[in-house]
Amino acid sequence: MKFTKTVFATAALSLFAGLALAEEMTIVSWGGAYSKSQLKAYHEPYTANTGVTIINDESAGTAVPKLRAMKEAGNLTWDVVDVEAGPAMQLCDEGLAMEIDHDFMLADAPDGTLASNDFGDFIVSDCFIPQIVYSYTVGYRNDMVGSTPPTSICAIFDTETYPGKRSLKKGALSNMEWALLCDGVAKADIYPMLETAAGQDQALAKLDTIKDDVIWWSAGADTPQLLADGEVVMGSTFNGRLFALIEEQNQPVSMLWDGQIYDLDGWIIPTGLSPERQARALHYVRFATDTQRLADQSRWISYGPTRASSALLVDKHAELGIDMAPHMPTDPANSTNTFLMNYAFWADYKDDIESKFQAWLAK
Amino acid sequence: MSYTDEHRPMMTVDGTPLKKSLAIALRRQKIRALLLISPLLIFVLFTLALIFASMLFRSVENDIVSEILPETVVALSSWDAQSGELPDETVYSAFAGDIQRAAKAKDHTRVGLRLNYEKSGMASLFKKTARKAKKWDLEADAPFKNKLIETHKGWADIAVWQTLKTHSSLYTSGYFLNSIDMRKTVSGPEYQPEDRQILVTLFKRTLIISLVITMSCxxxxxxxxxxxxxxxxxxxxxxxxxxxxxFWTSLLVRTSAWKVMLQQQGVINDLLVALGMIEETGRLALINNQLGTVIAMTHILLPFMILPMYSVMQSISPTYLRAAKSLGATNWTAFWRIYFPQSVPGIGAGSILVFILSIGYYITPEIVGGNKGVFISNRIAYHIFQSMNWGLAAALGTILLVAVLILYWAYDKIVGIDNVKLGG
Known part of the structure; x- marks a missing residue:
């Protein structure tokens, strides 16, 4: 009797779950403060408008292998996925992400500008729906740099003026670019040079000069923690992490905008969704990337909206009440010396340079 | 016990021979036992055996090139890769047809990525070529040799065709060669250039640091x-x-705690400076190096050593020690000749546990290991999550598995596996 009851209860439950499924969608993102900003700016208003429950999955870091595995297994459980530009291009090339007609599928700017013009160069792939601009940049301890705080990214390599440990990403990306930049290579020549063995060796030789002074990080939270503990004099990380460290936690740290390397983050919609789920995903994305929503997100995190029309609407931080515009990597005052990561280059050369870099590290 | 006739089998009450009846009962018992363990058995079969099998298969599987570029592979078979000359028109036109079909099916990047593991630039070569190939008319646009070379100068590079030919077989030893810092070329296996050799170093380092960790445990x-x-x-x-x-605390919490303890502005260094044992400028580097990995992992794996040792020691009767002493042994002799040999099975079990767990670790080395304290597992994780080179990850995993089996076998030969106990 008890057994039968359990069976009925389970059946009823799964039926209920099946019904509820129609009003649910799974959105994949990064977690932490970033997911919170999306929750506040996109998910909550969307749920309020449509009644759709949004399930947050925090595995964006492994989106490419997981989407591949889902395709192999034929069981797609994600509706919308937040990825960086590089992985988005890869997913698009492999046919794992759906191609987007940006003008048709995304909202126009309030003044009627088409989405493709509003996003401009940030549409780096046919499948990529841009969301935010963030950057790799450097923060330093105010109390450890003496009376001459650094103004240039090349302070990383200047161990005479700024002795002490510095933390850098445990990987080739960002370090190779900065090494060449600070070795006197013109910005336009950096990626062409990195294609050659001589250019790669030059970058590694430059990094060799500070190798013993570096603590290599693998998680975005490492540098903020090392800076807060006074373990390093300066270190690279994402600009949003430094904003949190400086403005929210009031640590004696400042940040450089010089030489920042822009990277993009945005949505993709996986291929192979049922027509209803795909329509739902497109509906969500249209809402979440309109001018107002992108501007709203910058009230929660210091990442720049990718729409030109949103930049004008950037307001004060929702909790701290400080003006957010000066903290945006894309703010004109901050973007005098910057460059955009060359995704096509890294797609080709990542394996090769990364193995070289790791072999160099291990020596 | 009653008397039985030697020629007649013993009977049970209902008249069946006792032997048969016993056999039935035994079989029933066996079936029941099998049914009881069947969930576990099925679970183990599905998870362990299937995963091992698929891992082994992935490490040699290479059908992607011949599946996506079938005609090119056939055409290339008659080309002498060491001739020093580019393949002829038949290869180029076969390739034009293949890449057009692949581009329409969106398969071209998969094969491009596969070949990019072997030669940088192949991914973009395939991507750029496929974009143009979609518009070709295979009849009217022939011949294709010059057309392909115009499309991308890479097709005039003999090394590109050599890579294609070398990696077109259905099964490959390439991933295993890569795992030991070698590579497959037209003229047979070769060592990787010196500035790309890293995996053998990591294998050695993993084994040595794991041994040190086991010893300190x-x-x-x-x-x-x-x-x-x-x-x-x-x-x-x-x-x-x-x-x-x-043991009940999260692994990440313990590892992060070690970071706070060991870093240069950390608890231990602060204490030593306060006690005047070291200078402010001479703070010790206890973390972000091999020492950090050894300290943190020894602490994390310690319970796996203590528990088997404890359960073995608990079963050692104190009377042996007393007997030894009453026969005139010193404390040391009694311990070394009587107690220690009896505790060896616990050490053996603990060592195997700790060592095997330790060579597979990657989170702790990643966090505290700096650049010289990371393990081979960190590279496996990199190839699964970052470079997507699952074939190489599978080959590395297989080698690690075989290494463990060999060590297990060696342990069995030297110490004897019967001599391992997890409990009294």
């Missing part, structure tokens, strides 16, 4: 386990809780 765990086994119940229980408490 033995040294630290032995006295603790002895105390646990010999203290009165109340104190022993308290000590046991102290051993188990960190």
């Amino acid at each position: 033995i040294l630290l765990a032995y006295p603790v386990a002895w105390l646990l086994a010999n203290l009165p119940m109340r104190q022993a229980n308290l000590l046991m809780i102290l051993v188990l408490l960190p």
Whole structure:
């Protein structure tokens, strides 16, 4: 009797779950403060408008292998996925992400500008729906740099003026670019040079000069923690992490905008969704990337909206009440010396340079 | 027991021969036992055996090139890769047809990525070529040799065709060669250029650091386990809780705690400076190097050593020691000749556990290991999550598995696997 009851209860439950499924969608993102900003700016208003429950999955870091595995297994459980530009291009090339007609599928700017013009160069792939601009940049301890705080990214390599440990990403990306930049290579020549063995060796030789002074990080939270503990004099990380460290936690740290390397983050919609789920995903994305929503997100995190029309609407931080515009990597005052990561280059050369870099590290 | 006729089998009450009846009962028992363990058996078969099989298969599988570029592979078979000349028009036109079909099916990047593991630039070569190939008319646009070279100068590079030919077989030893810092070329296996050799170093380092960790676990765990086994119940229980408490704490929390303890502005360095044992400028580097990995992992794996040692020591009767002493042995002799040999099975079990767990670790080395304290597992994780080179990850995993099996076998030969006990 008890057994039968359990069976009925389970059946009823799964039926209920099946019904509820129609009003649910799974959105994949990064977690932490970033997911919170999306929750506040996109998910909550969307749920309020449509009644759709949004399930947050925090595995964006492994989106490419997981989407591949889902395709192999034929069981797609994600509706919308937040990825960086590089992985988005890869997913698009492999046919794992759906191609987007940006003008048709995304909202126009309030003044009627088409989405493709509003996003401009940030549409780096046919499948990529841009969301935010963030950057790799450097923060330093105010109390450890003496009376001459650094103004240039090349302070990383200047161990005479700024002795002490510095933390850098445990990987080739960002370090190779900065090494060449600070070795006197013109910005336009950096990626062409990195294609050659001589250019790669030059970058590694430059990094060799500070190798013993570096603590290599693998998680975005490492540098903020090392800076807060006074373990390093300066270190690279994402600009949003430094904003949190400086403005929210009031640590004696400042940040450089010089030489920042822009990277993009945005949505993709996986291929192979049922027509209803795909329509739902497109509906969500249209809402979440309109001018107002992108501007709203910058009230929660210091990442720049990718729409030109949103930049004008950037307001004060929702909790701290400080003006957010000066903290945006894309703010004109901050973007005098910057460059955009060359995704096509890294797609080709990542394996090769990364193995070289790791072999160099291990020596 | 009654008398039975030698020629007639013994019968049960209902008349069946006893032998048969016993056999039935035994079989029933066996079936019942099998049914009872069947969930576990099915689970193990599906998870372990299937995963191992698919891992082994992935490490040699290479049908992607011949599947996506079938005609090119056939055409290339008659080209002498070492001739120093580019393939002829038949290869180029076969390739034009293949790449057009692949581009329409969106398969071209998969094969491009596969070949990019072998030669940088192949991914973009395929991507750029496929974009143009979609518009070709295979009849009207022939011949294709010059057309392909116009499309991308890479097609005039003999090394590109050599890579294609070398990696077009259905099964490949390439991933295993890569795992030991070699590579497959037209003229047979070769060493990777020196500035790309890293994996053998990492394998060696993984084994050596794991051995050091196992040794330090033995040294630290032995006295603790002895105390646990010999203290009165109340104190022993308290000590046991102290051993188990960190065991129940999240791995990440413990690793991060070590970071706070060991860093240059950390607790230990601060203490040493305060006590005047080291200079402010001479703070010790205890983390982000191999020492950090050894310290943190020894602590994390210590319970796996203490528990088997403890359960073995608990079963060693104190009477042997007393007997030895009453026969005139010194404390040391009694310990070394009587007690220690009996505790070896615990050391063996603990060592195997700790060593095997340790060579597979990657989170702790990643966080505290700096650049010289990371393991081969960190590279496996990199190839699964970052470079997507699952074939190489599978080959590395297989080598690691075989290494463990060999060590297990060696242990069996030297110490004897019967001599391992997890409990009394």
